[in-house]
Amino acid sequence: MTRIMVDASRRVSKSTGQYFWAFKLEFEYAELCLSLFLAFRPASRPFKLLLAVILRARSFTRLASWTQYPGMPISQLKMGGKDELPLNSKPYPVLILPTEIVVEIFLHFLPVYPLCPPLVGIESPTTLSQIYHDWREIALATPALWRAISFFNGGCSFERQVAISNTWIRRSHPLPLSLRSVAPTRDSLDAIVPHFLPHRERWEYLCMHGVDTLTAFDGPMPLLRHLDLYVRTPRTAVITFNTAPLLHSVALIYTSANIVGLPWAQVTTLRLTGPFMSSVCVSILRQTSNLVHCELQTLAYEAAAPDVTLLRLESLKLTVNRLDEHPLQKALILPALRRLTLIEYDANLKSVPSLEMFLEKAGCARLEELHIKTSTPVLGLGAAYRTAFPSIPLFNFLY
Template sequence: MLSSLAADRARVADLDAHILFLERSLEELKSQRQPVLERLDSYKYPVLTLPNEITIEIFMHFLPTYPLCPPLTGLDSPALLTQVCRTWREIALGTAALWRAISIPLRAQMLFKHQLRLSSIWLNRSSCSPISLDLNEDVIYPLHGTELLSALMLHCARWQHLNLRHLTVPLLRMIQVPMPLLRSLDLSLIDFNQDSIRAKVVFPEAHLLRTVVLNDHAAEVLTLPWVQLTSLTLHGVYPQECVPILQYTSNLVHCKLALVDDDDGDVTVPDITLPALRSLELAGYAEGYLKTLIVPALRDLRVSESFLEPECVETLAAFISKSHCQLEELCVTDSTPESRDSYRDAFLLITVSFGRSTWYS
């Protein structure tokens, strides 16, 4: 009993001595750590010594070129810049241009509230900057589109580039509001029926609008200030549907028409003159359509061989002669290898190339 008591007392003494040793060692390590921390605090990373203006320029090159939109989250989002360090976060949050291009894909019901919240954050961070919006509406959840558009319309005076895909006509009617800064519109409509076009959709006060891309439904339901456009793309339209639009687009410089042929062979398309047009692309198929266009300023033509058949070279020569244009570039898409030499031989003063159509009906 006495020997056990003596052993425990000796063990406690040893432990106390060891604790004292460790405490002294810990104090020594702390004293060594402090100057290291002070040196780290005083160290300036080279990138953080740059003027804010240069850092902002680097940030802008991190993003897609405006008006292209980065994702709301992830490695390609400007939100990543706010997570690197405090300095970068302050600079990023204070740079409105980083948040002016907003892409909102409505693909999952469970994520909608999160997307709506992030969109509101980006809109607030963009301050008074003109904005680019890329909205891909989900057919399954049209109520989400209503809620989102209601929030976006609070900023309609700042809309500069608008990309609305898979939108319904009722949602489109919501945004018949003044858009004084709008320069480009890319719109495709779905859920289309004849009842929906009884009243046309008009965008009032879009005086800066110059570039427009429409699918067939949007081209039929939408009324725009056509005369001020300089670039127009129509997808999946019948040739006769182009007439009420092209007859007012006298200032067009660039035009792409992806056409579908009308089964009614009795439909006659009148000649259309586009005096300022310099580049034209025709895709899809519409027999005889090329001969209806008179384009005296045309310099660049990209046309599917289906528009030229059956006498391809003769059709092109007649088109050039009728328009009195000085064509410089000719690209015949979806051509047969056997026909290519005939184009080169017939148009020696024109740069002739061949490729594939960028659109299929």
């Protein structure tokens, strides 16, 4: 049975500081699928290194010669001499894999959607189109490889990022899109938004950090499931996302809730990060009747807050200055809560009875996990927490 052996070493060039990765794999065609799908986890480094070795072989003709002379450094193999083997002289397993298997391998090469790969570099899907002409055709004909696009992640100029992203958007049609843009400057994001807008009906996961206005985003988004916004300066009219029937996950970072109209009743996952007033948090929470997971960072608050009942909330991450002074301590009713993470910047020994009061008011009889983190070490605080909550199965205390 045809056998491939790739044998190389890992060494470091002191002059350039570059790492040359290699490894040893030996498999038969009958074992190839198991080697790729069982021995390697999706997107694992050994799998990516296999493609990197193929890339550094520069061509499959040179790689073919290398398989016949495994002891010879690949750099010494000639491209066109008597040592070269024609590709059609024998079938190599990696070349005769079914297209369906190659597609699965390519998809495992990328981060799990909706995470975005880099636009350039060895971990970009473009790499998969540069290995072998048949693989290039497969890569270009696989829309799922090009559907997750991240801007401003380094590696190339702004103009090239625009060109690459437009190409990926075309190749990914008609699949939904995951778009992420964390702009270093206001002007750069304003310049990229027009390239996104014509494809608004394909947006599924949208992360926009650094926008100056939301006016351009006003319109139907029938596939949108996740929205992550950071508005740099809230000088904009109220923009509603009520034409997003699938939206269930929302993250607002230093963004005034007064400028965003969202279908809160359908949201199941919510993250509010920034100096949100407790009154704003309460106003939002009272509309999120189906909330299951929630993260709140509320460092500014008023004297009191009305009760908020969230019957379905299972996970809460709460970041405050001091729980005993926060109005949410006596406002939240969470009968289904199973996991609580409390980050308290200015903790003290009063924090323990404050948390006991919080859990009693919330009615957390089903709490299974309690994670507490403080920014200032307080002598005996960790032991006091452990003594106060012995019945909670999983407990962690960090500072």
